[in-house]
Amino acid sequence: MSTVTIDTFVNGQRVTRQVAPRMTLAEFLRDDLGLTGTKVSCEMQVCGACTVLIDDMPVSACTYLAADADSRRITTVEGLAHSDELHPIQAAFVENFAIQCGFCTPGFVMMTAALLRENPAPTAEEVAEYMDGNICRCTGYKPILSAVLDAAERLRGTE
Amino acid sequence: MIPQRAGSSVYRVDGKDKVTGAARYAIDIKVPGMLHGHVVRSTRAHAKIVSIDVEEALSRPGVAAVVTGNDLTGLFPRFGHIIADHPILALDRVRYYGEPVALVVARTPYEAADAADDVRVHYEDLPVVITPEEALADGAPLLHETSYDSGDRSFAEARSEVGARTNVAHMAVLEWGDVEAGLREAAVVVESTVQFPMHYAYAMEPYNAIASFDNGMLEVISTAQHPFQVRDDLARIFSLPLNSVRVRSPLIGGGYGSKSYTKVEPLAAVAAWATGRPVRVALDVEGSIHTTRADSATIHVRSGFDADGRILAREFDILFNTGAYADNGPLVLTKCVHRCFGPYRIPNLRVRGRAVYTNTVPSSSYRGFGAPQGSFAGETNLDRAADILGIDPAQLRRINLVRPGEKHIPKRRGMDADLVADLDIVTSKLGWRNKPTAGRGIGFACSASDAGAFPLSTATVRILADGSVLVLTGSTEMGQGSKTALAQIAATELGVPLEKVQVVQSDTATTPYERTTGASRTTTLTGLAVQRACCDALSKMEEIAADVSGCRIEEVKTAEGVVAGPDFEYRFDQLVAEWFGGRQGEIVGHGVVRRAGDLEELPPFWEIGMVGVEVAVDEETGLVNVEHLVTVGDVGYAINPSLVEGQDLGAATQGLGGALFEQLIYDGPQLVNPNVVDYRVPRMKDMPRRISSVIVERQDGVGPYGAKGGGEGSLNPIAAAVAAAVARATGVWPDRLPLTAETVWGLIRADRQLPSDTNEVDDA
Numbered sequence: 001m002s003t004v005t006i007d008t009f010v011n012g013q014r015v016t017r018q019v020a021p022r023m024t025l026a027e028f029l030r031d032d033l034g035l036t037g038t039k040v041s042c043e044m045q046v047c048g049a050c051t052v053l054i055d056d057m058p059v060s061a062c063t064y065l066a067a068d069a070d071s072r073r074i075t076t077v078e079g080l081a082h083s084d085e086l087h088p089i090q091a092a093f094v095e096n097f098a099i100q101c102g103f104c105t106p107g108f109v110m111m112t113a114a115l116l117r118e119n120p121a122p123t124a125e126e127v128a129e130y131m132d133g134n135i136c137r138c139t140g141y142k143p144i145l146s147a148v149l150d151a152a153e154r155l156r157g158t159e
Numbered sequence: 160m161i162p163q164r165a166g167s168s169v170y171r172v173d174g175k176d177k178v179t180g181a182a183r184y185a186i187d188i189k190v191p192g193m194l195h196g197h198v199v200r201s202t203r204a205h206a207k208i209v210s211i212d213v214e215e216a217l218s219r220p221g222v223a224a225v226v227t228g229n230d231l232t233g234l235f236p237r238f239g240h241i242i243a244d245h246p247i248l249a250l251d252r253v254r255y256y257g258e259p260v261a262l263v264v265a266r267t268p269y270e271a272a273d274a275a276d277d278v279r280v281h282y283e284d285l286p287v288v289i290t291p292e293e294a295l296a297d298g299a300p301l302l303h304e305t306s307y308d309s310g311d312r313s314f315a316e317a318r319s320e321v322g323a324r325t326n327v328a329h330m331a332v333l334e335w336g337d338v339e340a341g342l343r344e345a346a347v348v349v350e351s352t353v354q355f356p357m358h359y360a361y362a363m364e365p366y367n368a369i370a371s372f373d374n375g376m377l378e379v380i381s382t383a384q385h386p387f388q389v390r391d392d393l394a395r396i397f398s399l400p401l402n403s404v405r406v407r408s409p410l411i412g413g414g415y416g417s418k419s420y421t422k423v424e425p426l427a428a429v430a431a432w433a434t435g436r437p438v439r440v441a442l443d444v445e446g447s448i449h450t451t452r453a454d455s456a457t458i459h460v461r462s463g464f465d466a467d468g469r470i471l472a473r474e475f476d477i478l479f480n481t482g483a484y485a486d487n488g489p490l491v492l493t494k495c496v497h498r499c500f501g502p503y504r505i506p507n508l509r510v511r512g513r514a515v516y517t518n519t520v521p522s523s524s525y526r527g528f529g530a531p532q533g534s535f536a537g538e539t540n541l542d543r544a545a546d547i548l549g550i551d552p553a554q555l556r557r558i559n560l561v562r563p564g565e566k567h568i569p570k571r572r573g574m575d576a577d578l579v580a581d582l583d584i585v586t587s588k589l590g591w592r593n594k595p596t597a598g599r600g601i602g603f604a605c606s607a608s609d610a611g612a613f614p615l616s617t618a619t620v621r622i623l624a625d626g627s628v629l630v631l632t633g634s635t636e637m638g639q640g641s642k643t644a645l646a647q648i649a650a651t652e653l654g655v656p657l658e659k660v661q662v663v664q665s666d667t668a669t670t671p672y673e674r675t676t677g678a679s680r681t682t683t684l685t686g687l688a689v690q691r692a693c694c695d696a697l698s699k700m701e702e703i704a705a706d707v708s709g710c711r712i713e714e715v716k717t718a719e720g721v722v723a724g725p726d727f728e729y730r731f732d733q734l735v736a737e738w739f740g741g742r743q744g745e746i747v748g749h750g751v752v753r754r755a756g757d758l759e760e761l762p763p764f765w766e767i768g769m770v771g772v773e774v775a776v777d778e779e780t781g782l783v784n785v786e787h788l789v790t791v792g793d794v795g796y797a798i799n800p801s802l803v804e805g806q807d808l809g810a811a812t813q814g815l816g817g818a819l820f821e822q823l824i825y826d827g828p829q830l831v832n833p834n835v836v837d838y839r840v841p842r843m844k845d846m847p848r849r850i851s852s853v854i855v856e857r858q859d860g861v862g863p864y865g866a867k868g869g870g871e872g873s874l875n876p877i878a879a880a881v882a883a884a885v886a887r888a889t890g891v892w893p894d895r896l897p898l899t900a901e902t903v904w905g906l907i908r909a910d911r912q913l914p915s916d917t918n919e920v921d922d923a
Contacts, residue, residue, distance in 0.1 A: 020269070036187035037180015039412070041363040042444055042835040049363055077180035090178035094170050097801045100809060101638030102177030103363040103412030109178055128843045135835070137361055137413050138638045139805060140812035141843045142850055 006070040011079025019066045026050045028066035029076055037077040037106045048134030051107040052076050058114040077106035080113060088154035089113055098147035100138030108134050112148050116155055124149065163657040165647050165864055168801035172643045173410065173636065184412050185382050186367050186441060193369060194223055196430045196440040197271035199261040199278045200449060201253035204518040204828030205300065206282035208251055208260070216263055216277040221270030225278060226262045226433045234429065238392040238421045242328065242485040243307045245521070247396070247425040253282070254302055254483035255518050256829040257449030264430045264438055287828050291478045291515035294326040302326055302483060302516040328481050329489035329514040331496040335569060336507030341472025345463025349544040354895040355532040356822035357480070358453040360525045361840055364412020365447040370427035371437035377428060379406045384418040384635050385675045390667045392421040393428055408665040414637035415813065416524035417451055419677050420487055448833040452823055453525035454479040454491055454514070458499065458536035468550045468558050472507035473500050475536065481514040486523035488514045494609065499533025502567045502578055502607035502765070503559040519825060524677065526813060530608045530875035534768070535896065538604035538879030543892060553586045556605065571609065572760045575859045575867065576767045578605060581791045585771040588789040588851045595887070598778060599786070602883030603771030604876035610868050611763030612678035616752040617671040618688035620649060620696045623745045626732035628653060628660045633673030634685040635665040639870055640802040641681045647798055648686050648863050652693035654719040679766050679868030682798055686863045688750040696748025703738045703746070704729060757861050764860050764867035767793040768875035770811060776888040781904025783819055783885055788847035795860030795867040804852045806870040814877030816841040820897050
């Protein structure tokens with residue numbers, strides 16, 4: 001079977017691999033690199049569980065081909081914090097009880113990172129608009145909204 | 160209150176792993192040498208299987224085996240904890256579109272999926288029944304021609320003889336008094352019929368399992384909520400003793416009841432048995448929808464009242480579309496029968512429920528377990544009665560609600576909640592007495608569920624040589640926060656810091672027996688087992704202290720992690736070391752909860768649902784917006800208040816999804832929307848504009864510190880509350896869900912006798 005060579009940076013590390021042309025980015029991250037924090041659920045780009053950042057833009061890894069990640073920078077939930085300390089977004093999710101089963105959480109965390117990069121001080125309405133492509137079936141969203149607003153404040157405080 | 164102990168909102172102990180991606184779910188686990196199974200599903204709703212041609216698929220690259228029903232010779236080929244009617248793979252006949260017919264096992268998921276296209280199944284069509292009405296009609300085809308017995312006495316309440324073979328999978332009746340006499344005496348009789356659609360739980364981690372055989376032991380890692388129940392089904396399939404089947408459930412990506420009982424585990428297990436290799440079967444969402452859904456229902460209600468609004472009699476007739484196989488449908492039906500009429504004084508009652516086999520996806524448990532269907536029927540009937548009687552609907556409920564201690568079902572536990580006080584919280588938060596503005600409506604509703612399932616839980620607590628503590632339980636963490644709440648209970652009982660406690664869950668070979676993780680039972684019943692295990696461990700510590708120091712056991716007391724006597728004080732680690740010599744050994748306590756003492760009377764507790772909403776309805780479009788949501792978590796005692804709030808809002812949000820958007824739709828023999836694009840669940844923008852979440856603690860439960868369960872309550876009555884609010888906003892009573900813009904628009908148009916086949920703007 002033919003393969004494609006991809007040369008990427010994943011969470012800051014250079015990764016060069018041969019992948020099947022039809023391999024999705026989620027499969028590449030989870031199966032080839034063992035980065036299982038990225039979750040797959042709807043496989044139709046509506047639930048957001050598989051959200052990762054490519055060159056800082058959020059994408060659904062379930063429907064993005066690994067081959068298209070060639071020469072790009074990929075950030076997954078495992079690469080968000082730069083030390084053993086939680087990233088402020090992650091801390092805000094824990095401390096606002098924005099997690100239950102946790103299967104949607106990596107996607108929400110990465111989507112929050114993308115949002116706050118674009119808009120460091122979003123309103124509640126702007127958060128809801130931006131996050132409407134991420135489904136959480138457990139929490140009822142309010143704690144997630146609180147976590148995102150809290151994370152924005154924490155990040156502004158660190159600048 | 161001591162920080163971190165029971166009663167405080169400590170952060171989730173699994174929170175850090177879940178935000179960093181380190182948390183492990185079944186789908187994240189790999190077993191060396193693992194093959195991958197792909198399910199070939201039926202393309203007919205009801206047909207005989209004439210033949211299955213697997214040769215071409217077998218010749219495809221990487222394919223190790225194609226397993227079909229024909230290969231199951233020598234095994235017990237079916238599963239089902241109440242009625243063992245569910246073939247692992249279709250045996251000679253398919254009974255619904257999407258039923259597993261074959262499993263292609265290959266090196267990679269790609270190879271398995273590619274080869275699955277080459278499995279040729281030849282069918283001979285049989286007549287199809289999609290609705291219960293069709294299935295009960297004269298001359299309808301019988302879906303199951305033989306009866307199946309699971310032989311498990313503990314599900315007796317969900318078993319019944321239905322007599323001659325029909326498509327009735329289960330019938331349940333509850334009756335007291337004389338309903339006909341009650342209705343004759345009534346000043347007002349209110350009759351209504353509602354339709355409740357099929358729902359899909361959408362737990363975001365689809366069903367998956369890995370199975371392998373190792374040295375005569377079948378090992379399974381899966382998304383099962385109830386690993387012990389799955390173990391029992393697998394032991395029967397392979398004629399293995401219970402000690403030779405090990406089922407483990409790591410963290411689960413959502414359950415809500417949909418992962419209760421056996422699902423894909425037998426598929427993975429027969430593939431491992433056929434190939435001699437570990438095999439993973441991981442479904443996608445479409446496959447999961449074709450595995451389990453929730454029952455749709457048609458419910459007819461008649462209620463009679465005296466002129467003052469007292470209920471004289473209620474009669475319910477419930478028809479469930481339970482799908483092709485029973486799964487937990489009989490129990491869900493039985494629960495609906497007990498939950499539909501509400502916690503009211505009803506002198507005369509008759510409820511008849513029938514769960515009917517049809518050629519549709521098998522239905523099973525989903526959060527609320529029959530209560531959402533039943534409450535929608537019973538509570539909207541009560542609201543319509545209030546209109547007719549000219550009595551305020553809150554007052555009508557107050558007149559009829561049972562008081563604390565009073566029984567609303569004979570021979571069951573008396574009410575362990577103050578329902579009138581709970582209702583008053585809801586109506587006052589909603590500003591019920593104020594006149595709502597035009598286009599707005601307020602609705603509220605209540606329910607009481609016989610929750611907790613059967614009281615049977617065990618737990619083990621191990622105090623280790625360094626003073627750290629392991630809590631072992633067969634109860635599964637699926638998001639509800641049991642890992643945290645149980646750790647808080649153990650920390651409180653033992654008097655140790657929370658970080659010294661690790662909770663290990665759901666491994667049938669190492670954690671002690673737990674019946675199920677469902678029915679909102681964990682904090683109450685598993686919590687009691689943990690509490691008792693801690694007591695047992697502490698009394699052993701005290702015995703040891705007495706022995707080591709030579710004092711009498713009565714002289715030894717334990718407090719805050721210190722075992723003290725007349726002339727000594729030991730920390731746990733010191734005492735374990737003193738007893739065993741050196742830094743080694745452990746003290747083990749065991750806790751058992753069974754149907755005895757406080758738990759003799761069933762149910763273990765009543766789970767209260769008390770909710771209200773204010774909605775705004777756009778008359779032009781029919782769009783319903785939830786302006787205010789009020790939930791009351793009447794949980795006796797909140798071990799972790801933030802987790803309780805999370806359960807209430809999560810349950811209410813799922814309920815709002817069911818009330819406003821969600822339904823699986825059959826158009827002909829197959830589902831038209833088996834995916835999350837077309838099956839719409841609530842999103843962040845659907846959040847109620849305002850949310851009031853109230854926790855009520857009267858310490859009136861049987862659980863630790865007076866706790867009782869939550870997690871389903873705030874879902875159960877919500878559809879009724881939304882329907883009442885929409886009715887008060889529009890003047891039209893809905894009789895079906897979901898209340899999409901289109902449905903509500905149609906109701907308004909029909910009521911105003913406006914044409915509903917056009918949406919042209921009236922230019923007058």
